[in-house]
Amino acid sequence: xxxxxxxxxxxxxxxxxxxxxxxxxxxxxxxxxxxxxxxxxxxxxxxxxxxxxxxxxxxxxxxxxxxxxxxxxxxxxxxxxxxxxxxxxxxxxxxxxxxxxxxxxxxxxxxxxxxxxxxxxxxxxxxxxxxxxxxxxxxxxxxxxxxxxxxxxxxxxxxxxxxxxxxxxxxxxxxxxxxxxxxxxxxxxxxxxxxxxxxxxxxxxxxxxxxxxxxxxxxxxxxxxxxxxxxxxxxxxxxxxxxxxxxxxxxxxxxxxxxxxxxxxxxxxxxxxxxxxxxxxxxxxxxxxxxxxxxxxxxxxxxxxxxxxxxxxxxxxxxxxxxxxxxxxxxxxxxxxxxxxxxxxxxxxxxxxxxxxxxxxxxxxxxxxxxxxxxxxxxxxxxxxxxxxxxxxxxxxxxxxxxxxxxxx
Amino acid sequence: xxxxxxxxxxxxxxxxxxxxxxxxxxxxxxxxxxxxxxxxxxxxxxxxxxxxxxxxxxxxxxxxxxxxxxxxxxxxxxxxxxxxxxxxxxxxxxxxxxxxxxxxxxxxxxxxxxxxxxxxxxxxxxxxxxxxxxxxxxxxxxxxxxxxxxxxxxxxxxxxxxxxxxxxxxxxxxxxxxxxxxxxxxxxxxxxxxxxxxxxxxxxxxxxxxxxxxxxxxxxxxxxxxxxxxxxxxxxxxxxxxxxxxxxxxxxxxxxxxxxxxxxxxxxxxxxxxxxxxxxxxxxxxxxxxxxxxxxxxxxxxxxxxxxxxxxxxxxxxxxxxxxxxxxxxxxxxxxxxxxxxxxxxxxxxxxxxxxxxxxxxxxxxxxxxxxxxxxxxxxxxxxxxxxxxxxxxxxxxxxxxxxxxxxxxxxxxxxxxxxxxxxxxxxxxxxxxxxxxxxxxxxxxxxxxxxxxxxxxxxxxxxxxxxxxxxxxxxxxxxxxxxxxxxxxxxxxxxxxxxxxxxxxxxxxxxxxxxxxxxxxxxxxxxxxxxxxxxxxxxxxxxxxxxxxxxxxxxxxxxxx
Numbered sequence: 012x013x014x015x016x017x018x019x020x021x022x023x024x025x026x027x028x029x030x031x032x033x034x035x036x037x038x039x040x041x042x043x044x045x046x047x048x049x050x051x052x053x054x055x056x057x058x059x060x061x062x063x064x065x066x067x068x069x070x071x072x073x074x075x076x077x078x079x080x081x082x083x084x085x086x087x088x089x090x091x092x093x094x095x096x097x098x099x100x101x102x103x104x105x106x107x108x109x110x111x112x113x114x115x116x117x118x119x120x121x122x123x124x125x126x127x128x129x130x131x132x133x134x135x136x137x138x139x140x141x142x143x144x145x146x147x148x149x150x151x152x153x154x155x156x157x158x159x160x161x162x163x164x165x166x167x168x169x170x171x172x173x174x175x176x177x178x179x180x181x182x183x184x185x186x187x188x189x190x191x192x193x194x195x196x197x198x199x200x201x202x203x204x205x206x207x208x209x210x211x212x213x214x215x216x217x218x219x220x221x222x223x224x225x226x227x228x229x230x231x232x233x234x235x236x237x238x239x240x241x242x243x244x245x246x247x248x249x250x251x252x253x254x255x256x257x258x259x260x261x262x263x264x265x266x267x268x269x270x271x272x273x274x275x276x277x278x279x280x281x282x283x284x285x286x287x288x289x290x291x292x293x294x295x296x297x298x299x300x301x302x303x304x305x306x307x308x309x310x311x312x313x314x315x316x317x318x319x320x321x322x323x324x325x326x327x328x329x330x331x332x333x334x335x336x337x338x339x340x341x342x343x344x345x346x347x348x349x350x351x352x353x354x355x356x357x358x359x360x361x362x363x364x365x366x367x368x369x370x371x372x373x374x375x376x377x378x379x380x381x382x383x384x385x386x387x388x389x390x391x392x393x394x395x396x397x398x399x400x401x402x403x404x405x406x407x408x409x410x411x412x413x414x415x416x417x418x419x420x
Numbered sequence: 421x422x423x424x425x426x427x428x429x430x431x432x433x434x435x436x437x438x439x440x441x442x443x444x445x446x447x448x449x450x451x452x453x454x455x456x457x458x459x460x461x462x463x464x465x466x467x468x469x470x471x472x473x474x475x476x477x478x479x480x481x482x483x484x485x486x487x488x489x490x491x492x493x494x495x496x497x498x499x500x501x502x503x504x505x506x507x508x509x510x511x512x513x514x515x516x517x518x519x520x521x522x523x524x525x526x527x528x529x530x531x532x533x534x535x536x537x538x539x540x541x542x543x544x545x546x547x548x549x550x551x552x553x554x555x556x557x558x559x560x561x562x563x564x565x566x567x568x569x570x571x572x573x574x575x576x577x578x579x580x581x582x583x584x585x586x587x588x589x590x591x592x593x594x595x596x597x598x599x600x601x602x603x604x605x606x607x608x609x610x611x612x613x614x615x616x617x618x619x620x621x622x623x624x625x626x627x628x629x630x631x632x633x634x635x636x637x638x639x640x641x642x643x644x645x646x647x648x649x650x651x652x653x654x655x656x657x658x659x660x661x662x663x664x665x666x667x668x669x670x671x672x673x674x675x676x677x678x679x680x681x682x683x684x685x686x687x688x689x690x691x692x693x694x695x696x697x698x699x700x701x702x703x704x705x706x707x708x709x710x711x712x713x714x715x716x717x718x719x720x721x722x723x724x725x726x727x728x729x730x731x732x733x734x735x736x737x738x739x740x741x742x743x744x745x746x747x748x749x750x751x752x753x754x755x756x757x758x759x760x761x762x763x764x765x766x767x768x769x770x771x772x773x774x775x776x777x778x779x780x781x782x783x784x785x786x787x788x789x790x791x792x793x794x795x796x797x798x799x800x801x802x803x804x805x806x807x808x809x810x811x812x813x814x815x816x817x818x819x820x821x822x823x824x825x826x827x828x829x830x831x832x833x834x835x836x837x838x839x840x841x842x843x844x845x846x847x848x849x850x851x852x853x854x855x856x857x858x859x860x861x862x863x864x865x866x867x868x869x870x871x872x873x874x875x876x877x878x879x880x881x882x883x884x885x886x887x888x889x890x891x892x893x894x895x896x897x898x899x900x901x902x903x904x905x906x907x908x909x910x911x912x913x914x915x916x917x918x919x920x921x922x923x924x925x926x927x928x929x930x931x932x933x934x935x936x937x938x939x940x941x942x943x944x945x946x947x948x949x950x951x952x953x954x955x956x957x958x959x960x961x962x963x964x965x966x967x968x969x970x971x972x973x974x975x976x977x978x979x980x981x982x
Binding site: 098187189207208211215222223225226227228229230231241242243245246249250254257258259260261262263264265266267268269332333334335336337338 | 470472475476496497498499500501502504505506508510512513514515516517518521522525526527528529530531532533534535538539542574575578754757759760785786787789790794795797799801802803804805816819848862863866
């Protein structure tokens with residue numbers, strides 16, 4: 012429905028005093044002023060997608076209810092199919108689904124193998140041969156009887172983790188990673204660029220592996236075993252190394268990493284601030300999550316750590332002076348998408364209008380999970396991002412190639 | 421603009437300096453051409469201009485290089501980014517972002533230029549280089565010429581005073597190269613940008629140059645106006661060779677000037693039958709077709725790259741396969757060899773006297789297919805993975821022995837193709853020409869009767885090309901069928917008997933070199949353009965004809981510049 016083609020019919024006539032075109036405008040000729048209208052195709056701010064996805068992941072962490080978890084997966088699937096682009100990174104969601112399935116499978120398998128015993132009330136399923144472990148290893152039992160309850164609890168646990176993974180996957184699919192890296196503070200610029208280079212070199216690596224593997228047939232080289240591997244790995248790595256060096260030289264001559272007002276001292280101060288801040292953040296997170304930790308480790312440590320980090324980023328950011336071409340705007344759709352995500356997380360944490368037990372249905376005794384209305388609504392609310400976000404721009408080349416194909420076949 | 425004062429560069433692991441006592445000044449708005457054979461220090465010279473040498477490459481720089489008043493010793497490349505823009509050989513290597521517009525803005529972002537200025541400059545640059553229609557396109561989708569123009573645009577947006585181009589057209593087909601060179605000359609004439617450019621295929625650029633820096637190979641740099649430098653330099657485009665042979669003075673550098681000067685020469689050569697352009701093949705010239713292809717089609721995901729091509733390759737014949745980038749040349753060669761995909765059609769290799777059965781190389785075992793048809797891929801180094809030339813050759817002998825008795829050892833072949841390569845050398849340290857010879861020797865060790873070369877002339881200088889022409893001639897003389905995919909018209913004129921031109925996967929022309937090449941204004945070599953309508957293709961033909969005139973019954977000629 013929302014995936015209409017960005018044809019000229021959709022573009023309103025340019026009005027007087029229109030702002031300069033924002034990202035996602037079609038090329039001149041079919042000029043469309045970016046008036047912030049929801050239906051104009053444009054790319055949503057990557058941070059909005061990340062907030063949405065992380066909030067949803069937080070919401071997921073609250074529940075063990077398989078029905079709710081499957082609902083989250085459905086919502087993710089809908090939003091991704093509705094709002095992803097044709098770019099290479101946008102085709103990766105299916106791999107996250109595979110990864111999620113693997114996580115669940117591993118979880119269940121481990122629970123079956125490293126059995127924790129069985130109580131008389133459990134539903135007995137099957138028994139694995141028991142492997143005796145030496146005395147000093149007595150804590151862990153290998154094999155033995157496996158109950159339905161154990162497997163189900165492992166599966167729901169795994170499913171929760173899988174859902175969180177898929178949330179991250181959705182963010183990666185929906186937001187352009189290179190644009191997302193731009194919002195990194197100046198001090199982390201180097202890190203951002205390293206990731207950028209890695210992202211650029213990876214597809215080239217795949218290409219050169221294909222090329223070299225094909226070339227091996229020319230020498231009638233063996234296609235299996237260590238020698239074959241060497242015949243492929245050596246040329247590919249040499250190629251990649253040369254490419255990276257040339258890219259690095261190119262970036263250097265194009266002014267990447269120009270020193271601002273940095274001195275050796277300010278760089279050391281930045282480093283110290285960041286390190287201390289990170290320690291503070293870790294200690295704070297530990298204090299918050301572990302109820303037995305002393306009180307000062309909680310919020311205070313977190314606060315101090317955050318402050319130190321901000322300070323470090325500030326001083327570090329001063330040494331890199333750069334500007335951004337066409338920064339992504341933050342408008343109503345961004346607020347809406349981020350808002351729905353945060354709202355659904357809040358609803359799941361608020362315990363209003365439903366019984367908290369419904370979020371984590373009991374396994375002992377075994378009962379069919381119910382679908383509590385408020386959390387269901389909260390998750391469906393997150394799904395509205397699928398039409399709250401503007402449709403993404405279609406890359407020019409894709410329709411062109413399709414017509415070319417149609418013409419030639 | 422650029423001053424070199426007593427500059428010498430020495431890399432740590434070498435015994436002699438790459439550059440020695442260079443003293444020169446490049447004025448503002450000059451287009452300076454840097455010429456010399458492979459490995460004489462052209463890239464080093466260009467690298468010193470923006471400080472990549474020695475800041476990035478290592479080595480020691482003696483003396484002083486100043487650009488726009490800044491000493492490169494104290495300014496690393498990134499601090500010179502607003503003064504010097506550098507464009508390399510392969511534009512894809514230097515791209516940092518995904519789309520044309522973002523790439524154009526990247527340098528400016530690094531220089532912290534205000535956003536509204538960036539907007540304006542991006543628009544200007546898009547117009548200046550004719551890229552406006554491509555602004556939102558992904559970089560990897562563009563053609564080579566477009567990519568190279570984006571790469572130039574990406575450094576231009578920073579408004580540099582100096583542009584350094586290291587072989588900007590070496591990966592491009594003739595029309596894409598014209599496109600890039602036209603953009604460069606426009607920059608020089610309209611904006612007064614100082615350009616320093618290294619280029620192997622001089623015939624494309626020599627007419628635009630204001631000055632030539634010649635590196636004879638001993639680390640020195642000789643500079644002067646083009647007509648003067650080329651009078652004596654060891655490296656010269658065909659137009660200069662022709663001018664020297666005919667004794668024209670001043671030396672013409674553009675086709676227009678040369679045609680004016682050539683009127684008397686054309687008069688003298690009229691009626692002379694041109695001697696054959698390629699070396700005579702001797703007894704190997706068999707009429708038998710060694711490889712027959714019928715209706716070969718190759719498609720990738722439904723998009724045809726090669727469409728129903730029929731081709732007969734005869735023994736003793738050198739065929740040049742031409743056409744713009746992406747016209748299906750490589751796909752056709754790979755399909756003929758059998759290692760690449762083939763959607764439909766047949767390829768049949770003829771039976772040979774030594775018991776090789778006729779058959780389709782695609783269905784043969786790789787070892788047998790290799791004995792039937794040899795292919796040298798576009799990046800020859802893809803085939804090399806061992807530590808020394810000796811090991812590679814020994815491995816080649818083993819591989820060929822597995823398929824039956826070979827035609828001599830790879831080492832003997834290599835010594836014939838390129839004598840004097842030390843067996844202990846690492847293959848990566850060889851020059852492009854030597855690498856090509858090594859891979860050629862490896863492939864020839866299987867004694868294929870059909871040999872396919874995919875763009876072997878890329879990155880070769882004039883000397884290496886002459887070597888390659890000799891090698892190809894010898895191979896054809898032994899009765900093999902040789903196919904060379906290339907963009908290089910001058911090379912084709914000298915080496916090939918037959919030219920096949922492809923466009924969008926179709927064969928659009930197929931015939932003797934002379935007929936195909938002279939008929940097209942884009943493809944014609946310089947000699948043909950100068951002497952048209954006379955059917956001369958190469959300078960060698962002209963000199964042979966002149967010699968014949970001089971010693972012929974008509975008596976000694978009245979001097980070349982009559």
